[in-house]
Amino acid sequence: MVKDHLNSFLLDRMAARGAVNPATVDLFVSPHDSCYDSVLRLEAGLQRFDWLDARLHVADYPSHAEMREPFFAFMRERLAVPVA
Numbered sequence: 001m002v003k004d005h006l007n008s009f010l011l012d013r014m015a016a017r018g019a020v021n022p023a024t025v026d027l028f029v030s031p032h033d034s035c036y037d038s039v040l041r042l043e044a045g046l047q048r049f050d051w052l053d054a055r056l057h058v059a060d061y062p063s064h065a066e067m068r069e070p071f072f073a074f075m076r077e078r079l080a081v082p083v084a
Helices: 002-016 036-046 068-079
Strands: 023-029 052-058
Touching: 002 036, 023 036, 023 068, 036 052
Parallel strands: 023 052
Antiparallel strands: none
């Protein structure tokens, strides 16, 4: 599957470049989204990096094509949180 290949490519590139700076990755998906399983695998793969905080956010939207409004609401909420 192309999505899984891209996930693997991303992880391998991060490791090869020696990425070690602390970072947070917010993954936003719905169980109804066509990429749901791939996002779950990506989140699992990101767990191997101890410096990376992968956060899975599961929303309830009907399909990938209809994620715009829920995603923008999520982003507005995330951007309103003060950075520690």
